[in-house]
Amino acid sequence: MNLYQLSSPSTFYPVAGRVAPWFAGAAAILGVVGLWIAFAIAPTDFQQGEVYRIIFIHVPSAWMSMFVYLVMAFWGAMALAFNTRLSSMMAQSLAPTGALMTFIALWTGALWGRPTWGTYWAWDARMTSELILLFLYFGVIALRNAIDDPRRADRACALLSIVGAVNVPIIYFSVKWWNTLHQGASVSLTAAPKMAATMLTGMLVLALAAWFYTIAVALWRVQAIILERERGAAWIRSMRGMKAATT
Amino acid sequence: MLEAQDLAARRGHSTLFSGVSFRLAQGRVLTLTGPNGSGKTTLLRILAGLTAPWSGHVRWQDQAVSPFAPRIRQDALLAGHVPGLKDELTAAENLEIQCALAGQPAPASNVRAALEAVALGAAHALPAGVLSQGQRRRVSLARLMLVQRPLWLLDEPATALDTAGLALLARLVGAHVVAGGIVVATTHQALDLPAERMTALALG
Amino acid sequence: MTTLAQPLATTADYGAWAAIRLAAQRDLKLALRSRAELGVQLLFYVIVVSLFPLASSPERTLLATMAPGILWVAALLAALLSLPRLFGSDYNDGSLEQLAMSPYPLPALVSGKMLAHWLTTGLPMVALAPLLALQYGLDAELVIIVTLSLLVGTPILSLIGGIGAALTLGVRGGGSLLALLVLPLFIPVLIFGAGAADAVRAGLSASANFSLLGAGLLVALVGAPLAGAAAVRIALD
Numbered sequence: 138m139n140l141y142q143l144s145s146p147s148t149f150y151p152v153a154g155r156v157a158p159w160f161a162g163a164a165a166i167l168g169v170v171g172l173w174i175a176f177a178i179a180p181t182d183f184q185q186g187e188v189y190r191i192i193f194i195h196v197p198s199a200w201m202s203m204f205v206y207l208v209m210a211f212w213g214a215m216a217l218a219f220n221t222r223l224s225s226m227m228a229q230s231l232a233p234t235g236a237l238m239t240f241i242a243l244w245t246g247a248l249w250g251r252p253t254w255g256t257y258w259a260w261d262a263r264m265t266s267e268l269i270l271l272f273l274y275f276g277v278i279a280l281r282n283a284i285d286d287p288r289r290a291d292r293a294c295a296l297l298s299i300v301g302a303v304n305v306p307i308i309y310f311s312v313k314w315w316n317t318l319h320q321g322a323s324v325s326l327t328a329a330p331k332m333a334a335t336m337l338t339g340m341l342v343l344a345l346a347a348w349f350y351t352i353a354v355a356l357w358r359v360q361a362i363i364l365e366r367e368r369g370a371a372w373i374r375s376m377r378g379m380k381a382a383t384t
Numbered sequence: 385m386l387e388a389q390d391l392a393a394r395r396g397h398s399t400l401f402s403g404v405s406f407r408l409a410q411g412r413v414l415t416l417t418g419p420n421g422s423g424k425t426t427l428l429r430i431l432a433g434l435t436a437p438w439s440g441h442v443r444w445q446d447q448a449v450s451p452f453a454p455r456i457r458q459d460a461l462l463a464g465h466v467p468g469l470k471d472e473l474t475a476a477e478n479l480e481i482q483c484a485l486a487g488q489p490a491p492a493s494n495v496r497a498a499l500e501a502v503a504l505g506a507a508h509a510l511p512a513g514v515l516s517q518g519q520r521r522r523v524s525l526a527r528l529m530l531v532q533r534p535l536w537l538l539d540e541p542a543t544a545l546d547t548a549g550l551a552l553l554a555r556l557v558g559a560h561v562v563a564g565g566i567v568v569a570t571t572h573q574a575l576d577l578p579a580e581r582m583t584a585l586a587l588g
Numbered sequence: 589m590t591t592l593a594q595p596l597a598t599t600a601d602y603g604a605w606a607a608i609r610l611a612a613q614r615d616l617k618l619a620l621r622s623r624a625e626l627g628v629q630l631l632f633y634v635i636v637v638s639l640f641p642l643a644s645s646p647e648r649t650l651l652a653t654m655a656p657g658i659l660w661v662a663a664l665l666a667a668l669l670s671l672p673r674l675f676g677s678d679y680n681d682g683s684l685e686q687l688a689m690s691p692y693p694l695p696a697l698v699s700g701k702m703l704a705h706w707l708t709t710g711l712p713m714v715a716l717a718p719l720l721a722l723q724y725g726l727d728a729e730l731v732i733i734v735t736l737s738l739l740v741g742t743p744i745l746s747l748i749g750g751i752g753a754a755l756t757l758g759v760r761g762g763g764s765l766l767a768l769l770v771l772p773l774f775i776p777v778l779i780f781g782a783g784a785a786d787a788v789r790a791g792l793s794a795s796a797n798f799s800l801l802g803a804g805l806l807v808a809l810v811g812a813p814l815a816g817a818a819a820v821r822i823a824l825d
Contacts (some may be wrong), residue, residue, distance in 0.1 A: 157575050217818075220436070221596060265779070272772035279768055283759045286396065292753050292822045297769060300815055303807070432689060435825045452821055458602075458691040466682030472621035481614050485690045485697075487602055 145345040146363045147372040151223055157356035164349035175237035179335045188252045194338075195245035196239045197344035202270055204307050205235035205351060208301035209277070213295030223359075225291035225323060226366065228298065230358035234351050236274035243267055385409055386431070386535060386566050390460070391440035393426045400426055401587050404440070408568070410534075413560045413577055416570040418587035424570035425465060427587065431568060432462045444535065448576050461486070461533035466521045467542055471513030475504055475523050478512055480531060486531045498526040502552060505545040527557050536568040537558060551576075607692035611700025613708075619708045620679075629670050634645045636662040637720050648725050652658050655724035656734045656785035660778055663713050663738060667745040668767050670709045671753040672747075674701060675820065679757045688824055698820060699813035701751045710742030726785075733785045733794055741781040747805075747812035748773050754819030777804060 142148050172212045175193035202314035244346060246264055247257040258264065277294050284290035385408065392402035400423030408414055418423045429435045431442055433449050433456040442449040449456045460565045469478045476495050483490040490498075499508045502522040507515065512523070528536065541553055554576040557567050561581055569575065575582075593825035615643035619626060640658045641651055687697055717738050721731040751768035756762050 232722055261602070269772045269775050272768070276769040276772060279761075279765055280755065280759075282755075283761055283765055289822060292825070293819070295750075295823065296815060296818055297755060300748075300811075301773065303811075434685065434688065451825075452688065452694070454691065459687055460689070462685065462689050464682050464685050468682035468686045469619060470677075470681065470683060472618055477617075484610055485687065485692065487691045571632065574625075583707075 144219075144223050146223050146226065146367050147370065149223055150360055150363050153356040153360050157360075159321045160349045160353035160356070164346050164353060167342055167346035167349060171231075171339055171346050174335060174339035175344060177317050179339050183374050188249065191245050191249045193339050193343055195242055195249055197347045198245065199242035199267060200344055201347045201351060202235060202239035202242050202267065204348075205231055205238060206270060206273070206298070207302060209235060210295075210298040213298045216291055216295045217299075222291070222366070223363075226359050226362045227355065228295060230355045230362055231351070232281075233358070234276055236271060236278065239267060239271040239274060240345065240350070244273065255377050260339065271297075277301070314346060385443075385445060386568070387443040388431070391427065391430060391442070392438045393423050393430065394438045395423075395426070401403075402439075404585070404587070406583065406585060408566050408583070410564045410566060412583060413557060413561055413567045413569065413575070414417065414583045414585060415575065416587060417572070417584050418567065420544075422587040425473050425534045425539055426588055428462070428539050428570055431441070432460055432537050434462075456535075458487070458540065459533060460535040460537055461528070461531055462537045463524050463528070463539060463541060467524045469512040469515075469520055469523060471511060473512060474509050475499060475512055475515065475519075475526075478523065478542065479526055482527055483530050486533075488531050490530045493528060495526075497563075498529045499523075501529060502526045503548065517545060521545055522552075523551055523557060525552060530542045533563050536565060536567045538567065538570075538571075540570055540572070542571055542573045542575070589778065593714075595772065600692065604689045604693055604696035607690075608700040608703065610692065610706045611687075611697040613700075613702050615704030619704065625673070626708055626712070629666055629709060630716065632669060633662050633666040633713050634716065635803075636665055640769045641724075651724045652726055652730075653789075655721055655726050656730070656737075658733055659720060659738065660716055660722070660741070660782040663710075663742060663776060664771070664774055667709060667742070667749055668763075668770065671749040671766060671770070672704070672756075672763060674705050675757055675823075676753070679823065684757075684820065685824055686741055688820060694817040694820065695813040698750065698754075698816040699747075699809075701811065702746045702816065705750065706743050706746035710738075710746055714738045714742055730785050730789060733788050736793060737781040737784040737801065738799070741777050744777050744801070744808045746775060747808040747816075748777075751795050751812055751815045751819055754816050754823055757820075757823040766805035777801070780804070783803065801814065819820050819821045 146274075168176050171193065175190055179193075181187060184327065207225070209228045212224045212231070212343035215221065238259065243264070246267070250259060251257050277298050280297055281290045284293055364373060389405055390402075393400040400421075406414065411533040416427060418424055426435065427558045430437045431449070433442075433451050433453055436451045444456055444459065447453075447455055448495065468482075469475070470481075473481070476492070476499060479495045479498065479500065480490060480492070483495075489553075496505070496508060499505050503528070504519060504522055507519060515523070524541075526563050536557070543548055545553060550573075557569070557575060558577055559568060561577075601815075620624040637658060641652065644650070644654075675684060678687065688694060690697065714735060717735045718731050721734055726734065749766075749770050750771075752766050755769060756766045759765060780797045780800045787794045787797055
């Protein structure tokens with residue numbers, strides 16, 4: 138089966154159903170391992186004590202919030218360029234999970250901020266940009282709900298997410314541009330990480346867990362979206378016929 | 385030469401029409417008929433390149449028409465269901481701007497002459513907002529005189545026109561096809577034109 | 589058949605600058621015919637700016653500190669109020685379809701409309717800003733900084749807001765949805781714009797703010813007409 142065939146919703150539907158549980162399982166395992174590293178293995182921080190451990194949830198979810206938005210914008214661009222329905226459906230299925238990641242990042246950031254800086258919320262560049270990202274997700278979801286015609290909704294949301302994607306690099310580099318309360322990016326691909334190796338491992342493991350979770354949930358959600366949007370199609374009718382026979 | 389190959393269109397989940405094919409040579413008129421909601425306007429907009437068909441192709445002068453392709457925008461004149469007049473501007477100003485945007489700026493004398501020809505000479509300085517439906521439709525007839533385009537796509541051009549207006553419309557369409565143009569029109573009423581130039585396509 | 593008084597002219601090429609000029613002239617002409625509507629929007633700006641001292645406290649130093657932010661937020665809200673008009677009237681009476689069918693490049697026509705929008709909504713706010721800033725007791729130097737920041741920032745509002753206006757054409761919940769879509773994109777402009785005066789007040793230079801605003805304006809000048817044209821086509825689809 139080549140990639141072109143895979144871009145048809147009817148072909149992709151069973152593939153998604155077969156692949157998603159593996160990602161879910163991997164996410165669960167990585168999640169357990171990551172949390173164990175975070176709460177049992179990693180040493181207590183010199184300055185912040187035990188409360189710093191929330192970084193293990195905060196940082197991966199923040200990374201994922203930005204990454205998912207970029208992937209969503211990518212699928213939107215694919216949809217606009219190649220006019221494929223499945224690309225739009227993938228973008229549609231990613232939006233709620235991305236919003237959830239952003240929400241988790243903001244919430245854990247606030248919980249971390251209280252004992253560390255004395256305040257739940259500080260209007261620094263990074264937290265503010267994360268809040269903006271949440272609004273961007275809400276905007277894409279709201280626009281999709283507001284437009285009845287699925288094709289127009291696909292294309293409008295694709296355009297909106299591409300325009301919003303300009304914001305994501307600004308978030309990432311804002312730490313360099315602004316003097317803020319936020320600690321400088323501790324993990325970068327080029328510079329040596331400033332934290333202990335175990336902390337880094339824990340965060341990366343949890344980031345991977347979040348990534349696999351997102352893929353699994355997105356695949357399950359896209360299955361539901363395919364069923365909803367292709368509901369007149371013959372392959373769905375025959376599939377439901379088969380299901381009725383087996384249950 | 386306007387060619388449609390196996391066009392299909394959808395609205396939401398239902399198919400409006402499918403398998404629509406035709407070939408129109410120069411000097412011919414295609415009338416689209418069908419009940420309300422059968423997709424006549426959609427087909428016209430597909431030919432104009434405003435919307436993409438669900439499947440099928442359109443070819444104009446042997447080039448494929450993709451949505452908003454420059455060629456079709458240069459060669460086609462779309463007279464939409466709504467005349468597209470700004471209420472705040474006069475009929476004359478509306479025509480001037482429409483001609484300028486079509487790349488064929490019209491001197492004021494031409495605009496006056498066109499409005500006289502559609503019996504709106506007296507109303508040329510009134511804001512378009514006070515014109516009746518029939519008068520607004522006549523302004524779009526005037527545009528047909530001022531903007532030279534080989535392909536005319538007319539959506540319900542006979543709406544709100546009285547007998548004199550209908551006669552004028554028939555004259556304009558007739559002159560256009562005699563000069564080698566092509567006309568595609570959606571209509572509920574029969575246009576008074578020589579039968580050998582007419583093709584009809586019924587949708588729905 | 590009537591013969592026309594003069595032969596028909598045809599422009600050979602459909603250049604972008606001509607398109608910008610045509611679209612801007614058209615929209616300016618239309619705006620001047622609805623002068624009352626423009627006046628109301630400007631009045632809205634003045635009223636919103638005047639609301640804040642009434643809601644908090646007329647204490648002078650507090651007002652002076654808040655002034656740049658208030659002037660900026662009010663400009664944002666006034667821009668939001670005027671954005672549906674950018675494409676809305678054309679969409680409703682069928683002339684947007686005609687614009688999309690024009691042989692001129694649609695991004696150029698869209699940028700002409702955005703330019704006219706700024707000239708009729710943003711620029712008057714910039715002109716009024718010094719007066720309103722005096723009302724808040726700002727120093728002359730800060731008044732200049734705020735006005736300049738608005739001068740660079742308000743075009744960005746017209747440009748980015750235009751994309752949102754095109755995306756929400758004919759959509760349920762139009763105005764509020766437009767605000768939800770466009771305000772997050774505005775926020776960096778707000779931060780850098782209002783922050784310019786704060787930086788100068790703190791004794792720092794505002795050059796970083798203005799550089800970033802200027803860069804944003806350049807990016808918007810290039811990108812917003814393209815995105816706006818794409819959004820118009822999506823809306824007409």
